[in-house]
Amino acid sequence: xxxxxxxxxxxxxxxxxxxxxxxxxxxxxxxxxxxxxxxxxxxxxxxxxxxxxxxxxxxxxxxxxxxxxxxxxxxxxxxxxxxxxxxxxxxxxxxxxxxxxxxxxxxxxxxxxxxxxxxxxxxxxxxxxxxxxxxxxxxxxxxxxxxxxxxxxxxxxxxxxxxxxxxxxxxxxxxxxxxxxxxxxxxxxxxxxxxxxxxxxxxxxxxxxxxxxxxxxxx
Amino acid sequence: xxxxxxxxxxxxxxxxxxxxxxxxxxxxxxxxxxxxxxxxxxxxxxxxxxxxxxxxxxxxxxxxxxxxxxxxxxxxxxxxxx
Numbered sequence: 509x510x511x512x513x514x515x516x517x518x519x520x521x522x523x524x525x526x527x528x529x530x531x532x533x534x535x536x537x538x539x540x541x542x543x544x545x546x547x548x549x550x551x552x553x554x555x556x557x558x559x560x561x562x563x564x565x566x567x568x569x570x571x572x573x574x575x576x577x578x579x580x581x582x583x584x585x586x587x588x589x590x591x592x593x594x595x596x597x598x599x600x601x602x603x604x605x606x607x608x609x610x611x612x613x614x615x616x617x618x619x620x621x622x623x624x625x626x627x628x629x630x631x632x633x634x635x636x637x638x639x640x641x642x643x644x645x646x647x648x649x650x651x652x653x654x655x656x657x658x659x660x661x662x663x664x665x666x667x668x669x670x671x672x673x674x675x676x677x678x679x680x681x682x683x684x685x686x687x688x689x690x691x692x693x694x695x696x697x698x699x700x701x702x703x704x705x706x707x708x709x710x711x712x713x714x715x716x717x718x719x720x721x722x723x724x725x726x727x
Numbered sequence: 728x729x730x731x732x733x734x735x736x737x738x739x740x741x742x743x744x745x746x747x748x749x750x751x752x753x754x755x756x757x758x759x760x761x762x763x764x765x766x767x768x769x770x771x772x773x774x775x776x777x778x779x780x781x782x783x784x785x786x787x788x789x790x791x792x793x794x795x796x797x798x799x800x801x802x803x804x805x806x807x808x809x
Binding site for chain 2 (some may be wrong): 532541558560561564565601603604606607608610611614618622653654658659661680681683685686687696697698701702704705708711715
């Protein structure tokens with residue numbers, strides 16, 4: 509078994525002692541009691557990862573109770589396990605298997621938490637937060653600079669396509685989680701980020717063209 | 728948003744318009760998160776080795792949160808025996 513890049517000095521995630529990446533794959537790919545044990549061990553690890561993620565994020569979602577959070581962790585571990593078993597052939601051994609597996613649980617838990625917290629809430633697509641940004645500048649000089657920059661940015665946001673403007677306002681200005689917005693727009697997180705990336709590229713170019721910032725700073 | 732924006736207006740705008748230059752998308756970022764995290768834990772210069780990934784993490788708060796949590800979780804776990 510080839511040692512994956514960076515594995516030598518990296519702290520690992522404990523599965524069964526001595527379990528190397530391809531052993532996990534072998535055990536999860538076989539049939540019978542050995543596979544059942546491996547699946548149970550993996551689920552236990554995924555549940556710990558999901559609970560860890562939810563504990564880290566729960567302070568931002570005080571409206572969620574303990575039972576909700578336990579349920580979200582359990583659902584996240586279950587869904588992550590299904591994804592991992594379905595994608596077992598994608599594991600290339602470039603990291604420890606447990607690190608590869610835990611990312612599924614953490615991403616599932618984070619996405620579920622954000623979607624649960626935003627359930628029933630309206631997505632803010634307006635730019636009502638603009639004035640408060642300049643008001644937060646600590647000095648009169650910075651306030652004036654912030655005003656000019658943000659006024660220019662606001663004008664350029666108005667020149668984006670409707671979709672780019674909605675995505676930029678929701679995510680960049682109003683901190684709507686990207687996966688929540690993707691779900692509401694019936695698309696993928698990757699597609700939403702591509703739209704945001706295109707919008708930002710236009711805005712950087714427009715600010716540079718106005719001479720705001722050092723040459724090429726925002727290109 | 729206003730509650731966690733930096734007060735420096737230039738940094739505010741930099742954050743709004745995101746990183747300049749090419750970067751990965753969210754799907755590619757997910758695929759590489761485990762490798763990236765293990766390189767970081769090994770002390771590797773990830774910004775040099777995986778610059779497109781680093782740029783995406785700077786511009787995408789959701790992927791950055793996922794990355795930070797994976798890194799933190801792996802750090803809490805006992806090392807596997809060599």
